Structure formats: structure tokens, C-alpha cells
Amino acid sequence: MKKVRLLATTLFYITRTAAIPYLLTALYCVICFVLGTVQYTEGGERFIIHYPFTQKRYLLGDSTEFYYIFEMIAFIGLYGVFFWLLGTVFDAFRQPRLFTEKNVGRLKLFYTLNFIVPLPFLIGHLWYSYEVSLLISLTFLHFVIGIFAYFMAAIFEQGLNLQAEQDLYI
Structure with missing residues (x-):
């Protein structure tokens, strides 16, 4: 059981490490759209989200339609939730x-x-x-x-x- 706990602990930290950037990126996207700091290009067909406090590109969007933007943010956020919950499954195997x-x-x-x-x-x-x-x-x-x-x-x-x-x- 020691091997299982060691592997579960390793996978727990890997999944949590993966979840946090996903969740923070989704939150940052929402903040950018709410505050209107998104840059639109090519006649409003595409959008750019920059790294915070810079002009360096972070995310590029192919469309400015609501469904595309919603889906992009939801995908990023939900995969953050997926990795977080997967971490809780691995955490179960760490318990005595x-x-x-x-x-x-x-x-x-x-x-x-x-x-x-x-x-x-x-x-x-x-x-x-x-x-x-x-x-x-x-x-x-x-x-x-x-x-x-x-x-x-x-x-x-x-x-x-x-x-x-x-x-x-x-």
C-alpha cells in the first residue's frame, strides 16, 4: 500500500498543479472580458487577451461570437475543475x-x-x-x-x- 500512497500523492500534486493554471486562466479571461481589456483585431473578427500588465499575447480567439467566447472560457475552467476533482480522487488513495x-x-x-x-x-x-x-x-x-x-x-x-x-x- 506504500507504493499506492506514493503514486497517489505524486498524482495528487501533479493534478493540482495542472488545475490551478486552468482555473486562474479562466478567471483572468472573465475579468478581461468584464473589464473590456480584450483587444479586437481584423475588423472585430478575432480577439487577443494579453498577459497581465503587458502587451504580450496570452490567448488568441478565432471568433467574437458569444458562444465561442463562452465555450473557450468554460472549457478552460471546466478542465481546471476536472483536474481538481481528479486530484481529490487521488487524494482518496492517500488516506489511511x-x-x-x-x-x-x-x-x-x-x-x-x-x-x-x-x-x-x-x-x-x-x-x-x-x-x-x-x-x-x-x-x-x-x-x-x-x-x-x-x-x-x-x-x-x-x-x-x-x-x-x-x-x-x-
Whole structure:
């Protein structure tokens, strides 16, 4: 179990390290659009978000349509949330007691979001006929991740029940 905890700890810190820049980037994009510091080019067809307090390009957008901007910020933010929640799944394997209500809840939240969140984006892409094949692939991958998380949650729930029964006998 020491190897599992070591690997889980490493993956926990890697996923948290990945989540923070995603979340901060999404927040920064929202702030830039709200404050109006976004630069528009090519007759208003594209936009540029600069690094804070500089004129160096940070993000380039291909369209100024609301759906494109919303989707870009949502993708960045939701992948930040995805990595953060994946970190909580790895954190479950770092704990001395594996089968707890908290860990089951973490897994349930993780698989639920992997099943539900990609669907509105897929529907939006089908509606706008915009990069549909990419979204079908991403939706399928998140569905597979959700299935594995669902199986893990079922195993954790069974382990929690067996652990509770064992505690009653002792």
C-alpha cells in the first residue's frame, strides 16, 4: 500500500498543479472580458487577451461570437475543475482509511460530472456544426472515465458497507 500512497500523492500534486493554471486562466479571461481589456483585431473578427500588465499575447480567439467566447472560457475552467476533482480522487488513495463516505462522495461527484458536463457542449457543437468530431471524441473519453469512476465508486461503497458490518461485529 506504500507504493499506492506514493503514486497517489505524486498524482495528487501533479493534478493540482495542472488545475490551478486552468482555473486562474479562466478567471483572468472573465475579468478581461468584464473589464473590456480584450483587444479586437481584423475588423472585430478575432480577439487577443494579453498577459497581465503587458502587451504580450496570452490567448488568441478565432471568433467574437458569444458562444465561442463562452465555450473557450468554460472549457478552460471546466478542465481546471476536472483536474481538481481528479486530484481529490487521488487524494482518496492517500488516506489511511480508504472506504469512507467522503471518498465515495468524491467518486460520485467525479463520475456524475464526467457523464453530464460534456453533453451540453456536444449539443452546442452539433447545433453550430463546429468541430463536432473533436467534441464527440472528448465526450466519449469523458464517458469512459466516468464509467471507470462509477465502478470505483461502487467498489468503494461496497467496501464501506463491509467495513461498517465488520465494525458492528468488533
